[in-house]
Amino acid sequence: MTSRRLRVLMIAVAVIGAVSLAGCASSKIASTTQLTVMGSTTLDPITQVAAEEFMAANPGTRVMVSGVGSSAGIEAVSKGTCEIGTSSRDLKPAEATQTVEGVTFSLVDTKVARDAIAVIVNPSNPISSLTTSQVADIFAGRIKNWSQVVDADGVRGPDLAIGLVNRDEASGTREAFSKLVMKGIEFDPTAAVLPGTGQVRSVVAQSRIAIGYISLGFVKGSPVKALIIDGVTATEDNVANGTYPIKRNLHFISKGAPQGLAKQFIEFMLSPQIQDNVVIDGGFLPIGVGGK
Amino acid sequence: MANDADLTGHDAAPEMCADPSSAAAAPQPPKHSARRALTKITRGTYLKEAALKNLFLLCAFVAVAGVALIFIFVGIKGWPIFGKVGIFDFLGGATWFPTKGHFGILPLIINSLLAMTGALVLGGPLAVGTAVFLSEVASPRARALVRPAVELLAGIPSVVYGFFGLVLLRPIIADLFGGLGFGLLTVWLILAVMIVPTIATLTEDALNSVPEGIREASYSMGATKWQTIWRVLLPAAKIGIIDAIILGMGRAIGETMAVVMVAGNASVIPADVLKPFLTLTTVIVMDMPYASGDHRTALFGVAIILFVISMIFVAAIRVISRFGKRVG
Amino acid sequence: MQSQERVNKNVTNGIALAVIWLAAIATVGALGTILVYVFVNGIGQLTPTFIFTNPHGVLMEGGIWPTIQATLYVTALAMLITTPIAVLAAVYLAEYAVQGRLVQTIRFAADSLASVPSIVMGLFGLSLFVEGLGMRLSAIAAALSLAFLLLPIIVRTTEESIRAVPKYIRWGSYGLGASKWQTVSRIVLPSALPRITTGVILAAGRAAGETAVVIYTMGTMINAPVSPMDPGRTMPVDLMLKAQEGINVPSAYGTAMLLVLMVLAFNLVARWIGRRNRRMQG
Secondary structure, eight states, X not given: OHHHHHHHHHHHHHHHHHHXXXXXXXXXXXXXGEEEEEEOTTTHHHHHHHHHHHHHHSTTOEEEEEEOOHHHHHHHHHHTSOSEEEESSOOOHHHHEEEETTXXXXXXXXXXXXXXXXXXXOXXXXXXXXXXXXXXXXXXXXXXXXXXXXXXXXXXXOSOBOEXXXXXXXXXXXXXXXXXXXXXXXXXXXXXXXSOHHXXXXXXXXXXXEEEEEEGGGTTTSSOEEOEETTBOOOHHHHHTTOSSSEEEEEEEEESSOOHHHHHHHHHHHSHHIIIIIHHHTTOEETTSSOO | OHXXXXXXXXXXXXXXXXXXXXXXXXXXXXXXXXXXXHHOOOHHHHHHHHHHHHHHHHHHHHHHHHHHHHHHXXXXXXXXXXXXXXXXXXXXXXXXXXXXXXXXXHHHHHHHHHHHHHHHHHHHHHHHHHHHIIIIIOOHHHHHHHHHHHHHHHHSOHHHHHHHIIIIIHHHHHHHHOSOSOSHHHHHHHHHHHHHHHHHHHHHHHHHTSOHHHHHHHHHTTOOHHHIIIIIIHHHTXXXXXXXXXXXXXXXXXXXXXXXXXXXXXXXXXXXTTSOBOOHHHHHHHHTTTOOTHHHHHHHHHHHHHHHHHHHHHHHHHHHHHHHHHHO | OHHHHXXXXXHHHHHHHHHHHHHHHHHHHHHHHHHHHHHHHHGGGOOHHHHHSOEETTTTEEOOHHHHHHHHHHHHHHHHXXXXXXXXXXXXXXXXXXXSHHHHHHHHHHHHHHHSOHHHHHHHHIIIIIIISOOOSOHHHHHHHHHHHHHHHHHHHHHHXXXXXXXXXXXXXXXXXXXXHHIIIIIIHHHHHHHHHHXXXXXXXXXXXXXXXHHHHTOSOOOOOSSXXXXXXXXXXXXXXXXXXXXXXXXXXXXXXXXXXXXXXXXXXXXXXXXXXXXXXX
8 A cells, every 4th residue: 555655756757757858858859940039128019019929930840039138138148148139228248259168249220110119298287398408407306396497488396305216227229218217317316116108108197206218119099298308399200300319229249240130030020010010019119210 | 722622622533423424525435545544654665655644745855956046147247237336335325217227226226115104004904994994893794805806906917017007196186286196105105005905915914813712801890992902902813913913015116017007217316206207127127128238137136136035034923923823 | 699690690691692793793793795796796707808918908898817917926836836835744743743843933034934025025036036136027927936935834724734643644654664754755745735735725716816926026027928038917916907097897796706706716616625625534
């Protein structure tokens, strides 16, 4: 009786072992038709959808997408953890060409979409336009009360403490905002740090003292007000014609020139099927639009 | 104790009854093998018994191995930061700005302690009150409602608490008190509810283990229910309640997912209870996705600190229990 | 004078008991608020499409089926690993152990393990299983990490269950000449089985709701695991990411509601087993 039970246990262990071994083996075999894409949380939604459509169009392939942040994505592609790293910021020189353990390689950057960052406030906020330097002063914590803010139309804000909403450091949006708006000035360290675009949007939508920044694509149809920056309204047209100042490119990064499945996927990403539908649905601009 | 009392109460008769029923409960009646075992206890049987005993001991030892492995594998990843920054600058440094090379976790330690203390002040009385209710005050019907509620509170995943705090509690706090709603106040309210099951269950056990005779003695001297609870039962169960509270402290300081959603994650000591703040646990969640190099090492260093804090709490419970036994 | 004192005494008693009632009501109220809020907002989400289809589109619309599969998979795997070890460890502590330094060490270790914050357990799993043993982000790495979290929980409930089996039942067995293992395996464990099962089910609920351990050992990739080496995103991780991203909040409500329903189901099953057992014994 006892030995029978022990035997059952041993068989169970053996089966589990066999399953896990088979698992290892199968995942190794599968890796030839498998593509891993890691990086920007900004790009994550559209990359996920592009991956789904790519897999539907190319049966037998598997594209795994995970949003881990632009820097992590670039690091992952450098280390070879993934074939494509996605980023919402430009490569730093130190990243573009790297030497690891005596081997020098360069990362190749393919631009796949354009994005603009909107500075958002609650619709009940009377302020409707600011200069880039005013925005920087607010996010640096130099201006702490809305009554210190006067917009381009001469409207003064109410006597309320400003509720700063910042993004986490993993965010490519924060990095781009820091570069384009803050220009080297540190963010106020007492600001709330939220890890997602939607959270920033819903906090700003609910609080009349709040100010935050999100991708222009996520402003559409939500109860927040995008501020006019340096006299230019945050619209897709103004991003396309280059007048809106807070804009950036979104990148796919590969280690060396993309090859095989990675190359196919990047080409697919640049095809009209993705550019004219998924990219626009995601709130971004196709890469062909608004150059320069 | 209870078992012994049972045994002296029941005599040989129920034992006779118990025998066939328990034999029937076993998968196969042991008649055949029992006779064999009676006739000869072989060397093989003896060896098998010894081997099994050691197998069980090995299983029990997995717990010890687990603690050692955690210490080693979190340790090797985090230890270098102590050498690099210096343990005192790490623990006592006032600035946490890892991307600029500042690895002082003092603000995070203070914030964690602030979060824990407030949760305890709010949740401790709630939990002890609930435990007293369950053990001393409640009618069977009320108990049948409250006890499952406490168990369910323990079962709800912490991420659900966090989500609830984010979508319902945070906007309410923001509307009532101003600010964005991310801050100590919101975290205290969430954590207070989360530590209720931990403290209440153990406090109830402690109260239940106070002998019934002590209650009767108190009532017979004309004490009211409250006087009995306050002057007799709570002091008698003191050690157990302190243990429960320390465990609740551990739960509060180690909680991550519920806190990260409503704390606001600013790496400074907050100016007031409505300002965002970062703790030892939430810094790991926030930074892990992108941390590399020394920054990542520092996060493992924070994990070492958290591990040590939890060990200190467990050791404190040990010491207090031993002390209590000696006094009692 | 004396009657005045008695009145005071009774007034104090009344107020204090009212406060105790309030504490209990607040506790139940907190649970009620959470449940009602999650249910009211989540019930509309719970369609067959939501539960049984894959997510699609830019906003992860559609279903969460892969996350449900991943949750069940990793929970089952963790229970499969933990339960035998934990039950045998409890058998040792309850039946074989002699008080001494060894047993004290084991108990101290179990208590310590039980109070390790889950985020530390997550980093431990990342360090040992994912990176150290090269398992990468996988269901097996998550299950092994969860095993350390669940071990002390199951050991404690099992040990209590074994100790609750009356001693005279054991004496009956020994009296018939049964060996210790025969007594334990055929008499004690079967009698304790319902209570052990209750503990195991509640622990499974804990595993299914765990976020911090799983996110660092199994990752966030939407994937229904087939082999234990596959990564995946469990429901709690999915809820956390959706809550933090804040784009697809309705779906987060749905996931939260499913999680709460799952915990409710685990609790009810455990309760039902406990009650049935009591009726059988009584």
